[in-house]
Amino acid sequence: MDQTAPEILLQVNNVEVIYDHVILVLKGVSLDLPKGRIVALLGANGAGKTTTLKAISNLLHAERGEVTKGAISYRGERVDCLSPNALVKRGVIQVMEGRHCFGHLTIEENLLTGAYTRGDGGRAVKRDLEMVYDYFPRLRERRDSQAGYTSGGEQQMCAIGRALMARPSTILLDEPSMGLAPQLVEEIFEIVSQLNQKEYVSFLLAEQNTNIALRYAHYGYILENGRVVMEGSAETLSSNEDVKEFYLGLSAAGRKSYRDVKHYKRRKRWLA
Amino acid sequence: MEGFLSDIFIAPFVSMWEYPVFLVEVLVGGLLVGVMYSLVALGFVLIFKASGVFNFAQGAMVLFAALFFAGFLEAGMPVWLALGASAVVMVALAIVTERVVLRPLVNQPPIVLFMATIGLTFFLDGFGQMIWGSDIKVIDIGIPKEPLEIHGVLINSFDIVAGVTAGLLVAGLALFFHYTKIGRALRAVADDHQAALSVGIPLQSIWVIVWSVAGLVALVAGIMWGSSLGVQFSLALVALKALPVLILGGFTSIPGAIVGGLIIGASEKIGEVYWGPALGGAIEDWHAYMIAMVFLLFRPQGLFGEKIIERV
């Protein structure tokens, strides 16, 4: 890794999110995504990972959620009030949790919808379509199948491929491992890593699967209850005893369940 | 009693058998009327698919469009200009509807949006008549009305023109939906709002486009119906005929709207001609609904209602 600190692409500063005017879900989350990096956002169910990503991509609005405090900027520009359309045009696109392919469209049509915001002509889009097919050969085979009838893995690839078609500089990738067999998860993370190195796409990656996320990410944040409780480089995090114990399921005393440990104890240690 | 049963169960079929040419005439006439039902139903389906709104105002839009078209003609515009001007009006209506009705109500439950379209219905009825008056208007754009004879079958040439126009419109829409970027985006929005938003498809412009297309379809339907019936309030009631078509065809299926319209149109005419006398006439008002209800029992999702793809 290079010595000079890379430019910070995306900066989330003390963001608070409220759903339905009353449900406070994010309680001041701050994080940075440096250019060309994969940053993991880790945490258990309901920690607020998806909410953080949606706050950035501005998909919260459709769910009656609202950023009530803090600031989000991309390449130094405030983007909290931009529509998802404007944000995609600036190079930030989200791959939603649960894949959300367009079920009645074919795989190829799905990929093409990703190019909706582009204005650089059919030939460039064609070329990128081939690029996506080269990364995901399985999508090429299934290009004419209705996405709704393809497998979960193929749908995840389709969702990532669709986002790539927007030619993004940053992808907000929400839980790509969800419901997939370990081997497939590995395959998908491998491709993510290649996209990061060869296409220079930066990733903000929300994952419950801490183990694999920390293997591929450069840096990580751990969210708990709408707050960042720990951050550090992937190596630091994966060698940290608490992370090992609570998120990687390893500890000196053998495997332990999350529930076995008293909550306050955990909290106290992390805040100290 | 015996006579009545025979009038219902025997006589119609005997008469169909004995005069097949007449049966064909009735059938073709019915199919061509059915095409017009399809047009109105199509407007419903487009809007329902793209925005999940059941647009009660579709019938009112037909009347509204026809009023403007007839009004422009009366004001001395040539046909092509009146057509263009009314198209502009319908697109403007779509833009205003999105701004004033849809955008403020986004994220509200469907029933709220449905009610908003009821409001829109009354507004369109009132506003159209305020501008153009409530007299019956005639649309005459020079479509011949004489019957044509093809292989001994008499067909109203106006019906043929209407049928062909509607057919072209539907074919054009199908091409638009399948082969253009906007068409693909419309289908994407129909499939998954959130995902469409996430790839940067702006929902609001999509809604404007869909309502514009529905408005243009209403314009064509209005011109056709208006030419044959005159432009009057009862045009808005044509929308009631679209309801059984929707039940039959499914609320989300474009082919369903088309085939449903044809089935309703044809069976309505056949019912009216062959069973009408025995049942005392005026059965066309209700028997389309009856067909639709019976159908509902067997296929609740409609003829072509999209199967909900459930896979994990």
Ligand SMILES: Nc1ncnc2c1ncn2[C@@H]1O[C@H](COP(=O)(O)OP(=O)(O)OP(=O)(O)O)[C@@H](O)[C@H]1O
């Ligand atoms: N639309 C909503 N309205 C109200 N509360 C919500 C909404 N969406 C999420 N929440 C709440 O916000 C909290 C955080 O949810 P979020 O989806 O961000 O968690 P997550 O970390 O992505 O979890 P998971 O790993 O299960 O996906 C949860 O307690 C959830 O109940």
Ligand SMILES: [Mg+2]
């Ligand atoms: Mg989540």
